[in-house]
Amino acid sequence: MHITLNGHPHDCGDNFTVIQLLHEAGYAGRRVAVEVNHEIVPRSQHGGYALREGDKVEIVHAIGGG
Amino acid sequence: MNIKTHDTTDTLVIAGKSYRSRLLTGTGKYKDLDETRRATLAAGAEIVTAAIRRVNLGQDPHAPNLLDALPPGEFTLLPNTAGCYNAVDAVRTCRLARELLDGHKLVKLEVLGDERTLFPDVVETLKAAEQLVADGFDVMVYTSDDPILAKKLEQIGCVAVMPLAAPIGSGLGIQNKYNLLEIIENAKVPIIVDAGVGTASDAAIAMELGCDGVLMNTAIAGAQDPVLMAHAMKLAIEAGRAAFRAGRIPRKRFASASSPIDGTIG
Numbered sequence: 001m002h003i004t005l006n007g008h009p010h011d012c013g014d015n016f017t018v019i020q021l022l023h024e025a026g027y028a029g030r031r032v033a034v035e036v037n038h039e040i041v042p043r044s045q046h047g048g049y050a051l052r053e054g055d056k057v058e059i060v061h062a063i064g065g066g
Numbered sequence: 067m068n069i070k071t072h073d074t075t076d077t078l079v080i081a082g083k084s085y086r087s088r089l090l091t092g093t094g095k096y097k098d099l100d101e102t103r104r105a106t107l108a109a110g111a112e113i114v115t116a117a118i119r120r121v122n123l124g125q126d127p128h129a130p131n132l133l134d135a136l137p138p139g140e141f142t143l144l145p146n147t148a149g150c151y152n153a154v155d156a157v158r159t160c161r162l163a164r165e166l167l168d169g170h171k172l173v174k175l176e177v178l179g180d181e182r183t184l185f186p187d188v189v190e191t192l193k194a195a196e197q198l199v200a201d202g203f204d205v206m207v208y209t210s211d212d213p214i215l216a217k218k219l220e221q222i223g224c225v226a227v228m229p230l231a232a233p234i235g236s237g238l239g240i241q242n243k244y245n246l247l248e249i250i251e252n253a254k255v256p257i258i259v260d261a262g263v264g265t266a267s268d269a270a271i272a273m274e275l276g277c278d279g280v281l282m283n284t285a286i287a288g289a290q291d292p293v294l295m296a297h298a299m300k301l302a303i304e305a306g307r308a309a310f311r312a313g314r315i316p317r318k319r320f321a322s323a324s325s326p327i328d329g330t331i332g
Contacts, residue, residue, distance in 0.1 A: 006120040026127035033118075033166035038158060040165045058120060060162050062132050064102055065117025065148050066092025066234070066283030 004056045018046040018057075025059065032061050076311065078279050080113075080256055081172060081204035081225040083142070087112045088273070089303045090144070090258065092283025096292065099135040105286055106136060108296035115144045115174055115283070118163050143167055144206065146174040151187065153177060153194035160198055173198065174228070174260075174281075176208035184234040184261075188215055192222070199223040208260050211245040213252060220255050227255060228281060231272060232262025235284040239268035243275060250276045266295075266302035273306025274314070 001014045005021070012021060018041050022028040034041045035058040041049050051057065077084040091111040096102040106114055114136055121127070136143070145163030147156040160173045177194055179187035186209050198205045199222055206226040207219050216227045229249055232238035239262065240246065250257050256278035263269050263282045272280050280303060289295035 006123060008123075025121070025123055027121060030127055031131075031133055031166060032121060033162045035158070035162060040161050042165060058162070059123075060118050060166065061121050062116040062143070062145065062163075062166060063119050064093035064096060064099075064132055065119075065146055066094045066115055066287075 001051070001053050003051055003054065006058060010057075012051065015050045018049045018051065021051065021057065022046065022059070027059060030061070032059050034059055073311075076307070078256060080206065085112045085142070086110075087300075087303075088279035088307055089269070089300055090114070090279055090281040091286060091296070092281070093132060093136065094283050095287035099130055099132065101292060102132070103135045105292045105296040106141070108293045108300065109286065110300045111141070113142045113144050115146045115281070117148050118145055118159050118166065138167060138170070142172065143170065144172055144174045145170070147176050147194075149178070150176070151178055151190075153190045153197065156190070156194040157197050157201070160203055161201075164203070171202060172204045172206065172225075174206045174208065175224075186210055186230075188212070192218065195219055195222050195224055206258070211242045211249065213245060213248040216249045216257070217252060220253060225255060226258055226278075227253065228258045228260035230261040231259045231268070234261040235288075236262055237264030237285060237288075238262055239264050240271045240275070243271075246272070246275050246277065263299075266298040269299050269302040270306035270309070273303055274309050276310050279303075 001012055003010050018034055037056050078088050087110045089109050089111050090113040091106055091109050092115045093102050116132055147159045150156040150159055156177050164170055175194055177187045177190040179185045188210055195205055195207055205224045206228055207224045208228045209215055211229040219227050231240045258279040258281055259272040259277050260281040263285045269280050286292050286296045
């Protein structure tokens with residue numbers, strides 16, 4: 001299944017959940033926030049949220065800034 | 067003899083929370099996270115900004131990050147919308163920040179107009195501020211030094227208004243004393259100078275004008291010795307605040323002798 005992850009094309013398994021995607025990327029359990037198609041997916045829903053073909057996913061964190 | 071020079075009740079109150087420090091610091095442009103932390107501690111800052119960015123996929127997810135160096139339990143994080151050029155992106159960024167920081171409501175809204183000046187796009191800023199306030203955020207808003215606009219942002223419900231003193235990162239100092247004074251004198255929320263400070267005297271001038279605080283990043287992080295500059299800024303903010311509270315003498319064109327005239331010999 002093709003999705004867009006942080007602005008880049010990304011392949012993942014069909015019906016991959018957000019938590020599976022985070023595991024694959026190494027960010028499970030890390031302090032990140034996830035948005036799918038411009039909507040926040042709360043941390044409590046990462047396990048149950050199944051991604052779909054063409055979804056636009058953003059995984060963000062906090063970095064230094066002014 | 068105990069000389070009372072410090073009033074512990076003179077605190078900066080933002081969205082109902084009191085802060086002893088009136089120096090708010092950015093966390094960008096430091097050499098590494100260790101320097102970020104040491105400079106932040108030297109500044110005595112309690113409120114620190116952070117940027118919200120995509121994680122770097124492929125890099126080590128377990129590398130230390132900003133929130134390890136400046137834990138949210140120790141500092142009040144102020145996620146910003148730096149890099150946003152429209153209201154939609156700014157609102158999205160704030161919602162991501164709220165999710166990231168477990169429901170945290172305090173945000174720094176900045177919607178930029180162009181890359182050359184980094185001046186705020188005030189039309190988009192107003193739009194974003196309205197949406198964020200309606201969505202329950204406590205909004206500290208970066209804006210131009212326009213007194214009318216500052217008042218509108220206050221009326222929308224922003225918890226602090228943060229006019230620039232000069233362009234972001236320029237280090238030009240306080241270029242707009244009279245605009246800032248006009249904003250300060252008419253404000254019912256804290257006015258925090260955000261952007262333009264170059265060195266300690268600039269911070270002191272801002273505080274002497276009656277600003278409630280100063281937010282800076284480049285002036286500290288870009289100094290040759292950021293930790294020492296952070297310390298200098300802390301002193302300048304405290305000195306400027308004390309001078310403002312003490313009430314300066316009026317400016318006069320002519321001299322006024324410091325020693326009594328009576329009893330001189332000859």
